[in-house]
Amino acid sequence: MRQLCKGNVAVVKAAILAGCRAYYGYPITPASEIAEAAALYFPQVGGTFIQAESEVAAINMVYGAAAAGVRVMSGSSGPGLSLMQEGMSYLAGSELPCVIVDVMRGGPGLGNIAPEQSDYFAMVKGGGHGNYRNIVLAPASVQEMAEHTMLAFDLADKYRNPAVILTDGFVGQMMEPLELEDNEIQPPDKPWAVKGTPETRANLLSSIYLETDELEEHQRRMEAKYMRAQEAEPRCELCHTEDAEVLLVGYGIVSRVLLSTVEALRKEGVKAGLFRPITLWPYPSKALVETASKVQKVLVVELSNGQMVEDVRLALNGKVPVEFYGRVGGNVPSVTELQQQVLTRMALAV
Amino acid sequence: MANESVIGVMDPEVKSEASPEVDPKVNNDGYEQVHSKSPVFYDLYERKSELKHQTHYCPGCGHGVVHKLIAEALQDLGLQDKTIFVSPVGCSVFAYYYFDVGNVQSAHGRAPAAATGVKRSCPDKIVIAYQGDGDLAAIGTAEIVHAANRGEKITVFFVNNGIYGMTGGQMAPTTLVGQKSTTSPWGRRPSNEGFPLHMAELLATLEAPAYIERVALSDNKNIMKARRAIRKALEIQRDGAGFSFVEILSPCPTIWGKDPVEARRWVLEKMTPTFPLNVFRDRRPEMPAGNEKENVPPQRPVADVLGIIPKQGAHDNSKPKHAHHFRDVKIKIAGLGGQGVLLLGQLLIEMGMREGLEVSWLPSYGPEMRSGSAHCHVCLSKERIGSPLISHPDVLVAMNEYSLRKFAHEVVSGGIILYNGASIPADFTAPEVQVVGIPAAEIADKLGSTKAANIVMMGALLEETECLAPGTALSVLEDKVKKLDLLEIDRKALTAGRLFIDEQAHIGAVSQPDGFA
């Protein structure tokens, strides 16, 4: 049965179904409902919730819990994610799985609390130090906030790597129907974890490799697993792309506005289609190339000054003209505004 | 020197030919055979890339002694299999070379946070955070204070050598006044660097910690005290009694530029006057169980907590129930915080969902709400909803004049504005839009609560647009409004709103809606 739920709350409910029983976080708008829901729900199902003294502490608590082999998560927004970067680098370096939610808001600095998509570089390209990747998922609805959270736990465990739910203030704050199955997942056993048992006594979780060759070997191993993820995990959604002449590309809340834009454009006889990346890393480049090969123009729309567009351009490598339209500061473009952008760019302005 | 042997077990020159059979206990007088080694240490330090027989610590380094005392205590207490050691960034970053226990290496200063995550995941295990003074008293000050304040049931061994060892001798927060370091080349000047930080005393101001003691590796007598303190700290954790912390004044001969014997003397003569040896806390607080002031969270089945199991009498909302006469309706509701603007939107989507529609609700959030105004976007649709953000609503519910003037221009031509007010402001015009004034506040007031004005507006909205069934509204109100007297007012408010529109239509003031095709 469907229940109404906020995006931020859906994340927590799904985490519990994914077998996660540990949440360490610090409040920040527009992500606070994640911590609040975790504080309310986790202790009732035998889980741990701690409001840490900072996001620095929170991510290191996540590190400790992940090392102990439990499914663990945290959530925050831009400023908090900035503080978590060191810890996320350590998590990746020590190959520890966890799920981190970034409900993006306006930046840089304190910015504002309205939605932006300006943490793309930080999350997708890796905001911490060193060679590593985050697995990044981009939900666009409350239902997906839940589904992607469950998927993120699986991917994090599969690749022993942090997985990020990258979303924005609108998706976090909005309410929609949520359908959850009464089917709780038993998290996988992690023989590599340090659990204070005779069997795990010999285990070591560390990111320090003093010898240059050792560190190189460690990184090559990480690279190999990232290559595997790149093969197996890209996900995307296509809408009305079969006969599309102009392809609109956007993720998260923008993809929702773009879907309405595509429908509005089609009513006016413009053959528009939507390409919505679901995984931002690994980026669904192959599918994008296939889809875009048939169109005349690609328009990337973001709530940023042009971050994801770099991955679109990398993928298409000059084969199709790629244009960009961005709004920042917390402004979200309207359907009419985007319709106009497309019409002008297609030289079909009415 | 026999004295040396106590320290010597972890000294680099000492080969580890130790056989585990040899009883590694320190004798009463603190003396011990050089070649004994605790089985809590690896026989051979395989994790080191070379010189696997010896440690990486300098001769006379306090870390080696502390390691040995910890290993010994773990063995004596039979805790080796249960122990998880969180090593810091600092000279002891490689503690995992030596300790044959579960090992986790953490970021600079964050060992207490990492240990918190470990301990909360394995509450019946022994979790040790081992930290230097740069690690604990500088970069990790927040983490240690808060772990202690939460009463984490971990043990922290704090090796205070008054200097940054690993990075080559920079000033630490514990560097003595006048003590030279590479970043206090004229000696620590309180006017510039402040005074040495007393962590044991600082933590002793907190309520939660069970045990805080400062000891020194200065001479046999004090090493014996350190040994007892380390053991006691671990016993406290074993018994689940609370946070235990031992600060250990410790020689760093290399950076201090002293030989091991001088260095130990320096600990006694120079460090202890600034850092007095003492037991600062030794009580086992009843934390947190047994505290009558605490509410214990109820334990409930997951499906209940997550709202998955349909409650008795709940509606199946997976399929459309009514023949809705529209494809979608977009409603914007705006007014002041406290007027029930966001709630009205939530009630509408609850109704829409129960009628099997796709719905979305997008609120204004944050400071805007604090400054007084609030609005939300409500979409009801038979199909998947694209943008939940409404630039052009079919219906605007304006709960105050400000919202009326601010958002009226957004309404689509042929759309409707429902305004909370008996009369529309004289200078207000909205061409191609039907504007209906409803004295919702007055109606609600007469019914017993001005707060029900939003429900009056809901009645008006349902009657005017016929987008949702009034019966659904009633059942949603019955489920959501817990207080019976308020529910009664809301019921009447809903009817009053509907009747008002009905009467207006009869006197010809309002044309019937043509629906949202």
Ligand SMILES: Cc1ncc(C[n+]2csc(CCOP(=O)(O)OP(=O)(O)O)c2C)c(N)n1
């Ligand atoms: C974020 C960060 N900043 C700085 C460093 C460099 N660093 C490594 S160890 C250390 C100081 C360690 O001193 P202390 O904790 O006193 O331990 P000791 O080496 O004396 O045992 C510093 C500054 C680091 N590793 N990480």
Ligand code: SF4
């Ligand atoms: S530098 Fe100092 S703290 Fe580091 S190993 Fe040498 S003596 Fe020990």
